[in-house]
Amino acid sequence: MIHQQKSFESHSVGTLYLVPTPIGNLEDMTYRAVHILQSVDIIASEDTRHTQKLLNHFSIHTPQKSLHEHNVLERVPQLVELLQKGANIAQVSDAGMPSISDPGHELVQACIAQGIPVVSLPGASAGLTALIASGLSPKQFYFHGFLPRKKQEQVALFQHLLIKEETLIFYESPFRIKKTLHAMAEVFHHKRQVVLCRELTKRHEEYIRGHLSDLIEWAETHEIKGECCVLVSGCLPEEKQDNLDTQKMPEYLSIIDQVAWVMEKEQLSQKDAIKKVAKYLGKTKQDIYKIVHGG
Numbered sequence: 001m002i003h004q005q006k007s008f009e010s011h012s013v014g015t016l017y018l019v020p021t022p023i024g025n026l027e028d029m030t031y032r033a034v035h036i037l038q039s040v041d042i043i044a045s046e047d048t049r050h051t052q053k054l055l056n057h058f059s060i061h062t063p064q065k066s067l068h069e070h071n072v073l074e075r076v077p078q079l080v081e082l083l084q085k086g087a088n089i090a091q092v093s094d095a096g097m098p099s100i101s102d103p104g105h106e107l108v109q110a111c112i113a114q115g116i117p118v119v120s121l122p123g124a125s126a127g128l129t130a131l132i133a134s135g136l137s138p139k140q141f142y143f144h145g146f147l148p149r150k151k152q153e154q155v156a157l158f159q160h161l162l163i164k165e166e167t168l169i170f171y172e173s174p175f176r177i178k179k180t181l182h183a184m185a186e187v188f189h190h191k192r193q194v195v196l197c198r199e200l201t202k203r204h205e206e207y208i209r210g211h212l213s214d215l216i217e218w219a220e221t222h223e224i225k226g227e228c229c230v231l232v233s234g235c236l237p238e239e240k241q242d243n244l245d246t247q248k249m250p251e252y253l254s255i256i257d258q259v260a261w262v263m264e265k266e267q268l269s270q271k272d273a274i275k276k277v278a279k280y281l282g283k284t285k286q287d288i289y290k291i292v293h294g295g
């Protein structure tokens with residue numbers, strides 16, 4: 001069934017506005033975003049205390065209601081009811097675009113299901129802001145957002161993305177970035193181009209560009225502060241060939257036999273074969289080593 005939305009025609013119900021907020025520099029707030037926040041009846045905020053600072057800066061006095069991952073089930077029906085009665089609502093996250101690695105999607109879905117207009121404003125997004133200044137190809141990209149915290153889950157994700165040719169975009173905490181770069185090194189080739197962007201749009205904004213091995217060396221000798229965006233160049237030809245070769249491995253083999261199969265087929269040492277099987281299975285080299293050696 002087709003549902004056609006005429007965003008700016010008159011409606012018997014209210015409109016949900018998705019309003020981006022600055023990711024650091026308050027001057028990135030648009031005139032339209034300020035106007036919408038001033039004119040709506042309610043602002044649905046990820047963190048009302050955080051958003052209040054923004055509202056105070058622009059002398060906006062619109063009342064807020066919280067909408068975050070912990071109250072979404074009860075809050076969305078309440079907001080939809082207000083919209084159905086004719087109230088206009090603006091939704092904001094703490095920074096950047098609502099729904100992009102932030103709350104918001106559930107309310108959008110509920111509004112669409114009820115025939116309530118949803119209007120998105122353009123604005124700041126950390127991933128795209130970093131991409132166009134990274135020096136990596138912006139023509140095709142894969143946005144993942146926040147990475148899993150556990151190393152094994154990270155390695156499995158990177159293995160899944162190994163042969164993607166698009167630029168990869170991730171968000172990461174400064175407290176985990178060093179371990180994350182090491183996890184990348186277990187899967188991606190050391191010559192992959194990596195760009196670490198931190199403190200985007202703020203006074204201490206910084207881009208660190210180099211090969212993956214260079215970034216790891218740099219990170220070990222520097223204190224990293226501020227939220228980080230990490231971009232990784234697309235698959236190198238040698239990685240794609242390695243991955244395709246390993247994918248031909250018979251799936252019925254045990255892990256020990258897989259290592260032996262790779263050693264024989266590709267004339268590799270046990271160490272290199274273990275590394276290759278680990279990549280293929282999305283596990284760490286240490287996991288495979290323990291299995292092979294009965295640890």
